[in-house]
Amino acid sequence: MLRVDEMAQMEVADFGLGRPAETGLQVVVYVNTERVCAKELIMLPRQTWPEHRHAPVAGGPGKEEAFRCRWGRVHLYVPGEKLGPSACRPPAGRKASCTVWHEIVLNPGDQYTLMPDTLHWFQSGDEGAVVSEFSTRSTDEADVFTDPEIQRLTVVR
Amino acid sequence: MLRVDEMAQMEVADFGLGRPAETGLQVVVYVNTERVCAKELIMLPRQTWPEHRHAPVAGGPGKEEAFRCRWGRVHLYVPGEKLGPSACRPPAGRKASCTVWHEIVLNPGDQYTLMPDTLHWFQSGDEGAVVSEFSTRSTDEADVFTDPEIQRLTVVR
Secondary structure (H helix, E strand, C coil), rough: CCCCHHHHHCCECCCCCCCCECEEEEEEEEEECCCCCEEEEECCCCCCCEEEEEEEEECCCCCCCCEEEEEEEEEECCCCHHHHHHHHCCCCCCHHHCCCCCCEEEECCCCCEECCCCCEEEEEEEEEEEECCCCCCCCCEEEECCCCCCCCEEECC | CCCHHHHCCCECCCCCCCCCCCCCEEEEEECCCCCCEEEEEEEECCEEEEEECCEEECCCCCCEEEEEEEEEEEEECCCCCCCCCCCCCCCCCHHHHCCCCEEEEECCCCEEEEECCCCEECCCCEEEEEEEEEEECCCCCHHHEECCCCCCCEEEE
């Protein structure tokens, strides 16, 4: 439930790869202080947020974040045993940058909390997804991506 | 959007006053770690959450919380100038425990962030309200209530 003025402030991230429909995300940040952050992630069908971890920041641990699926479906990959055939394929040419394969499927109402410094990537299902993210302070600059071609979060408007 | 099993875990708080429809709240906590907390507050029409502040806790500042109205309307009172006639009356016999009167009206999609140690109380409108609360770790034991008859958060199931 976002306001019209919030929708107008939506950011599109493409991570500098120039293919946001494959590797990218639409984000609306609606709470962001020194201690708390809340975002809505609006994902196109089969869009991928590339593998990364939230490294420690000055004075404390990295970002901790909880994902709660609101609509659609999202497949979250974290360290741990690969449970069987994966429901997702990495974007073309990006398989080497997906190194964790323990799959967690989030349907509406399902959630998962990621502790700091945990590698993770995720991809929406065939219909896309809306996911709420609740976290400690957003520290994008401390994100460490597995893919060496991703330097930082690039925003396309 | 709460799951059925989460609804079944709803807590009803009456603060030991025994009149939860007047002074009380229904709460579902769906994220609660050492650093982040997310709750849904489900308020009956004209229900009041009594005035309190989140005092510092060992090792740091008190709880910081953002309220975002999802449905209905909520009137939030914080320190500052009284802007005119108030839209709310405190519950019967409890007026002395409402000392801050700067009113903020939250309709669906509106939100407000309360910094630690800020006195506040709130009351839902005539239809009730659903409010999402995003905060640092929930530290109910550090809450300081203005009303001396409120000793602690009492939960009625």
